[in-house]
Amino acid sequence: MTDLARCANAIRALAMDAVEAANSGHPGMPMGMADVATVLFANHLKFDPAAPRWPDRDRFVLSAGHGSMLIYALLHLTGYEKPSLDDIKRFRQWHSPCAGHPENTELPGVECTTGPLGQGLAMSVGMAMAERHLNGVFGNALVDHRTWVVAGDGCLMEGISQEAISLAGHLKLGRLNVIWDDNKISIDGPVSLSSSEDMAGRFTAAGWHVVACDGHDFASIDAALTAAKADPRPSLIAARTTIGKGAPTKAGTSGSHGSPLGAKEIEGARAALGWEYGPFEIPADIKAWWEGLGARGKAARADWEARLAANPQAGEFNRRMAGELPAADPMPAYLASLIATPPKVATRKSSEMALDALVPALPELLGGSADLTGSNNTKAKGQPLFTADDYSGRYVHYGIREFGMAAAMNGMALHGGIIPYGGTFLVFTDYMRNAIRLAAIQQIRVIHVGTHDSIGLGEDGPTHQPIEHLASLRAMPNLAVWRPADAVETAEAWAFALKDEKRPSVLALSRQNLPPLRDDVAENLSAKGAYRLKAATAPRAVVLVATGSEVHIAAEAAALLEADGIGCDVVSMPCWEVFAVQDAAYRADVLPPSVLKVSVEAGVTMGWERWTGSDGLNIGIDHFGASAPAERLYAEYGLTAPAIAARVKGRLDR
Ligand SMILES: Cc1ncc(C[n+]2csc(CCOP(=O)(O)OP(=O)(O)O)c2C)c(N)n1
Ligand SMILES: [Mg+2]
Numbered sequence: 001m002t003d004l005a006r007c008a009n010a011i012r013a014l015a016m017d018a019v020e021a022a023n024s025g026h027p028g029m030p031m032g033m034a035d036v037a038t039v040l041f042a043n044h045l046k047f048d049p050a051a052p053r054w055p056d057r058d059r060f061v062l063s064a065g066h067g068s069m070l071i072y073a074l075l076h077l078t079g080y081e082k083p084s085l086d087d088i089k090r091f092r093q094w095h096s097p098c099a100g101h102p103e104n105t106e107l108p109g110v111e112c113t114t115g116p117l118g119q120g121l122a123m124s125v126g127m128a129m130a131e132r133h134l135n136g137v138f139g140n141a142l143v144d145h146r147t148w149v150v151a152g153d154g155c156l157m158e159g160i161s162q163e164a165i166s167l168a169g170h171l172k173l174g175r176l177n178v179i180w181d182d183n184k185i186s187i188d189g190p191v192s193l194s195s196s197e198d199m200a201g202r203f204t205a206a207g208w209h210v211v212a213c214d215g216h217d218f219a220s221i222d223a224a225l226t227a228a229k230a231d232p233r234p235s236l237i238a239a240r241t242t243i244g245k246g247a248p249t250k251a252g253t254s255g256s257h258g259s260p261l262g263a264k265e266i267e268g269a270r271a272a273l274g275w276e277y278g279p280f281e282i283p284a285d286i287k288a289w290w291e292g293l294g295a296r297g298k299a300a301r302a303d304w305e306a307r308l309a310a311n312p313q314a315g316e317f318n319r320r321m322a323g324e325l326p327a328a329d330p331m332p333a334y335l336a337s338l339i340a341t342p343p344k345v346a347t348r349k350s351s352e353m354a355l356d357a358l359v360p361a362l363p364e365l366l367g368g369s370a371d372l373t374g375s376n377n378t379k380a381k382g383q384p385l386f387t388a389d390d391y392s393g394r395y396v397h398y399g400i401r402e403f404g405m406a407a408a409m410n411g412m413a414l415h416g417g418i419i420p421y422g423g424t425f426l427v428f429t430d431y432m433r434n435a436i437r438l439a440a441i442q443q444i445r446v447i448h449v450g451t452h453d454s455i456g457l458g459e460d461g462p463t464h465q466p467i468e469h470l471a472s473l474r475a476m477p478n479l480a481v482w483r484p485a486d487a488v489e490t491a492e493a494w495a496f497a498l499k500d501e502k503r504p505s506v507l508a509l510s511r512q513n514l515p516p517l518r519d520d521v522a523e524n525l526s527a528k529g530a531y532r533l534k535a536a537t538a539p540r541a542v543v544l545v546a547t548g549s550e551v552h553i554a555a556e557a558a559a560l561l562e563a564d565g566i567g568c569d570v571v572s573m574p575c576w577e578v579f580a581v582q583d584a585a586y587r588a589d590v591l592p593p594s595v596l597k598v599s600v601e602a603g604v605t606m607g608w609e610r611w612t613g614s615d616g617l618n619i620g621i622d623h624f625g626a627s628a629p630a631e632r633l634y635a636e637y638g639l640t641a642p643a644i645a646a647r648v649k650g651r652l653d654r
Contacts, residue, residue, distance in 0.1 A: 003289070004042070004218050008034040009273045010077060010286050012246050015069035016269060017279040018091035018098070020260045025092055025100065028244040028256035029067030031269075032183050032215070033150060036239045037070055039221040040179070041078060041293055044229065046145060048297030049080040052108035055321050055416065056304045057297075058145045059111045059127045063120025064152035064181060065101040066258065072098045075109045077287065078294035082107055089280055104414065104442050112414050113442050116434050118158030119407050121178060123438075124149045125168045126411020126420070128176040128234075129386070129396070133366060134417050136392030138317055141307045146229070149178040153191045156180060156199065163404025168234045169207030170399075172388040176234040177225070182215070183243040189254050203236040215239035246273045320364050320417040323445070323501055330361035331495050335521040338487050342516035347509040347548065348451040350490035352377035358494065359383050359394070362419070366412060368396030369423040369449075370405045375511075376423025376451045402428050406435035406448070413444040419498065425457075426450030426466045426508050429473060439504035440478040446504040447497050453483065453508040454602035455637065456549050461627030466508075470547075470603045473506055480505040480577045483601075484526065485533075485551035488518035489574050492526035496578070510549040512630055517552060517572070525572075529579025530590055534558060536567030542648055543569040543591060545611055546600040553634075554600045556641035561648060568648075573611070598648055602639055617651050619644055 011034040019025035041047075046058040062071045069091065076083050083098050090096035097106040101115030111127070114120035128147040135143040155161055168176055180199070184191045200210045209231035213224035221239065228235035244256025248268035261269065270276070277283055308314050319326070334357035343350070359365050359380035366386065369378045379395050386393035398405040402424045409420035429436065429450055439446045455465045473481045480503055482493040490509065497505035517533060518525075525531040530545070534555060542561060546554035551572045558568040571590055573579060579587065591597055597616040599608035605618035612618060621637050634640055638647070 007286055007289055008038040009275050010282050011073040013275050014073040016266050018069050018088050022092040026066040026258045030070035031245050032241040032243040033181050036215050036221050044225045048301040049078050049294040051301050054301050056145050059147045061111055061120045061124040061149045062114055063149050063155045065114030068102045071102050077290035079291040080109050117154040118160040121151045121155050122160050122164035122404050122407030123411035125164045126408030127415045128173040130412040130415035130418050132391035138313055146175045151178055152181045153186050160403045163401035166206045167404055173234045174232045177228045179237045179239055182238045183241045185243045185254050209233040209235045212238040215241035248272055330357045343487050344513055344515050346513050347484050347490045348377045350487035351509050354491045354494045355380040364419045366394050366418045367421045368398050370398045370402045371400045376449050378423035378449050402431040406432035409446045410439050413446050421447035423449035426453040426469055427464055443502040445501050448506045450506050451509045452511045455625040455633040456630045457511040458630035459627055462624040465625035468604045471606045474576055478503050482575050483508040483548035484574045485548055485572050486514055486517045489526050492524045496527050514549055515552050526574045528582055529575045530571055530573035532569055533572045534570040536569050538565050538567035540567040542596045544598050545571045545573050547573050550600045557644035560645040
């Protein structure tokens with residue numbers, strides 16, 4: 001038995017023992033991929049456990065996140081400060097950084113949170129894009145690394161993998177190397193129960209290089225990884241493996257996928273592997289070998305630091321990698337221009353105008369759209385394209401791949417040095433919802449532009465008209481959902497989202513033109529989440545609370561009520577999440593307890609009771625829309641100033 005085999009067996013032993021101790025987890029994948037991972041870390045991966053956030057490290061993405069013990073074992077063995085052996089002993093327990101699935105917020109060295117299959121692969125495409133982009137901007141001396149991915153059968157079955165593979169192939173991301181754990185097993189049994197495609201053919205068709213290896217033959221693995229690095233195309237390394245390798249009866253079966261092996265099976269595995277050590281015991285020579293691998297990265301890192309120190313772009317590089325915005329803020333001048341000539345435009349157009357100011361001033365902004373550039377208004381004037389021929393470009397035509405786009409944006413944000421934004425119709429946030437959720441979990445700054453945000457889009461009809469989307473997005477923790485009412489609020493929302501470093505944002509923007517409502521930009525009022533746009537002149541009896549395209553309608557309804565002597569405040573509430581964290585006195589001032597509060601929003605009313613109270617009035621649309629001109633729909637569904645005023649009066653008369 002070679003030394004490498006003993007070293008790989010350390011991964012197998014830790015995986016078996018940790019899953020057994022937790023009485024839950026997935027031993028099969030780490031046991032099956034131990035040999036491949038050993039060769040990757042020994043001969044190919046550029047990493048330094050002493051500096052896990054070193055910007056020019058290779059990124060290692062465990063897309064098959066259920067195999068989390070693989071990465072925990074690797075980080076521990078190679079000498080990362082965390083996880084400690086005690087952390088591994090507490091795998092999957094409260095407050096252990098060794099969570100059931102790897103979490104980027106828990107452990108440096110875990111580049112992204114994985115578990116939802118396919119998304120690690122799709123995020124890695126964004127990481128590889130970020131690497132090439134920053135290479136294009138800062139050059140080989142500062143940015144020259146690879147993205148390595150371990151993906152399972154499940155990752156490659158998921159639909160998002162197709163979006164990721166075809167985008168990576170199109171963009172010729174040759175620094176992306178995906179190792180497929182080709183074990184022919186998933187949970188229900190053999191992969192042949194549900195799949196019979198030609199996987200190599202599929203990647204080849206998308207412009208990838210494909211190489212196969214025996215995932216338990218070290219020389220074969222090494223040759224395949226070497227070939228992958230040498231090829232200019234993105235590479236798929238198909239590693240034929242045995243799930244649960246070493247387990248006497250469960251290896252090669254789904255029985256080793258996702259449950260503890262059991263004491264007897266583990267005893268048999270120890271015997272079969274020649275592993276004569278106790279639970280969680282790593283012999284000193286093996287630990288030393290792994291730590292030696294880790295120590296090797298120090299030289300490359302030190303060389304890189306010397307290059308950075310000598311580089312005239314060092315300051316800018318460091319700023320961008322730290323995620324700090326430039327000192328010069330283009331917003332005050334842009335806001336002033338909106339007051340000088342107030343535009344009556346759709347908020348999607350306002351967003352484009354804001355981007356025209358922001359994109360030249362913030363080189364870290366990298367935008368795009370899922371084939372709706374002209375509708376989402378996401379491309380700023382003169383913004384150059386990011387293409388396989390010019391990675392220094394800053395605008396991505398993602399194609400009709402919403403989920404792949406959102407995951408790639410996550411990958412860029414995780415890589416660092418980039419603030420990604422991307423557009424699609426708000427209604428299709430459903431297609432990318434789980435990537436938005438992963439952004440929220442990972443606490444990353446990613447900005448989604450969701451245009452055509454209501455029935456206000458008109459004739460395209462119910463399939464395209466968001467109804468439940470605002471409510472459903474607001475239900476997601478750590479996501480800021482913005483719905484600005486005019487050009488000023490749109491700019492304020494952009495300004496806030498850009499500073500919101502640990503949270504993704506969705507900007508819900510109108511297709512239809514909206515009148516300017518704000519005449520004062522001295523303060524970013526949207527930054528309070530909600531504010532009084534117009535105060536009652538008659539004694540206040542009602543507060544109308546609206547968002548986005550309904551704010552001006554609410555203001556017109558308020559004028560009708562005021563004309564009848566009914567005092568009415570108008571509150572614009574562009575962002576619930578931001579308002580919710582204002583102090584109680586401010587919230588009570590904006591939404592006083594003892595007056596009738598009425599919400600107006602062209603979407604489901606669900607949730608608005610939170611702000612209006614159960615004795616308030618919630619005006620919205622609790623059914624799907626219809627294909628018709630927008631004005632007709634607003635009239636039919638009672639979202640006009642007279643209809644709203646009548647309902648308010650009806651309630652006051654009760
Ligand atoms: C999107 C998504 N769907 C379902 C699951 C549940 N799940 C976890 S692992 C797995 C099977 C994956 O098979 P494979 O990638 O071949 O892993 P292996 O059994 O070989 O370790 C499933 C269905 C998931 N994690 N993510
Ligand atoms: Mg499998």
